[in-house]
Amino acid sequence: MIGIKIDLRSDTVTKPTAGMLEAMMTAKVGDDVFGEDETVHQLETKLAATFNMEAGLFCPSGTMTNQIAIKCFTQPMDEVICDQTAHVYRYEGGGIAYHSMASVRLLNGPRGIITPEMIEPEINDDNIHYPNSSLVVLENTVNKGGGACYHLAQIEPIHTLCNIKGLKLHLDGARIFNALVATGNSPKHYGQYFDGISVCLSKGLGAPVGSVLLGSKEMIRKAVKIRKAFGGGMRQAGFLAAAGIYALDHHVQRLSIDHDHAKSLSAALKQVNYVVSVMPVATNIVIFEVAAGFKAENIVHLLAEKGIACNTFGPATVRMVTHLDLSSEMIDRAIEIILHLHPSAHK
Incomplete structure (x- = not known):
């Protein structure tokens, strides 16, 4: 963009800082598909611990982490419940239908924030005519909602409802650290509410590439295979993971x-x-x-x-x-x- 000096298009346009570049260039790397990249492992372990989850999986993009999670938590002919503004529905290329062969039940929450009272009536009964309601997806912060964010007090009752009804709960945490800074909530509390969390590193945190999918060890084992099928297996990915670690250490507050x-x-x-x-x-x-x-x-x-x-x-x-x-x-x-x-x- 010749002549553009103040770029407000997105927080994805950032360039690595000098400190981040140094961390990338000095990263210890290996073949991550063989499980031998220690910097990738460090990033995955660090974020899993941050959110009190069992394991993590480094992927090229937030779209990939979201779509892997949806595939882990659904079967063909299932239905995903989310807001009509949700990134997983509007901006991921129809991936829910393409990858998981699931339908979508759309809600209309104020600024994209949905509640248990909105969700419960849309959970399908066990009926031959209906898809099986299996997953609720929240987005934090809500892009189309102007960066509106959930407080943990709003998430807890949604988790309770999903538990009672037997649905999984996934968080598209594209800008989760923006939400944490704004609300003062602790990431440690998130693990008890979500079955999967996607954490993007290339938006507000300023890393050049990458998102990490968090979940149980069993879920992440399944996710590794899905990532491979999606073409997301990377080799010496530690150079990228190092940028993510630096961002977590220096760019959150x-x-x-x-x-x-x-x-x-x-x-x-x-x-x-x-x-x-x-x-x-x-x-x-x-x-x-x-x-x-x-x-x-x-x-x-x-x-x-x-x-x-x-x-x-x-x-x-x-x-x-x-x-x-x-x-x-x-x-x-x-x-x-x-x-x-x-x-x-x-x-």
Whole structure:
């Protein structure tokens, strides 16, 4: 993107820091398909312990960890329950149908946050006409919900319901550390509520590649074989795993800076005439709706001309995401551009 200096498209655009590059270049590696890469093993063990889970599996992407989990927890003709905004449904290429041959029951939670009261009526009875309800998937934070996040107090009753009804519970933790920093919850408590957790390293934490799937030892043994069938077996993957370890050690607590930056952008957007509303900012995602007469794609184009990259997120919505490659000076400059942008309305 020539001319773009302030990249707010996503927190996936970050580059490794000098310290992360050093950790990558000095990593001890082996063939991970043979189980011989000690740095990969260290990352998997570290994250499993962090979330009080038995085992972990390093994969190239969060889409892969989510789809492996869904395949582990379902059989063909089963049904997955999730919100209609869920990444596993909207942005993973139809993988639930393609890989697991399962259908999806969609809920409509406020900002993507679903509750036991929404879930229970959608759990199918044992009836020859219905798919078997076998899995509930939560997303934390909710991308389409503007970074809204679950508190553990909201997760516990969903876990209880799933236990009573015999369903598995998986967490798409694409930005789980953003949620933990925002809520003050401890990751140690997550293991008791979820059968599977996907932890992404390449978003807010700033690693270049990778997610880790967490679960029981039995589930991860199954997941290893599914990963192989998906083409996700990697060899000297420790170079990538080292970046993840560095990110966990150095980039978690600083996420609060990204959250503050997002709130500052939100405050500026609320002051301009071309924005009609901004979703409440909980973490590092800002989603705003353009006012009547303006076009989201036009706003994005004009911001790009001024040096800000962001994305349309619907016909009338725009998304901005803060991350560790954005300094306070860059955010101040972005705010100045937002406040002085004068797009033309098209009635």
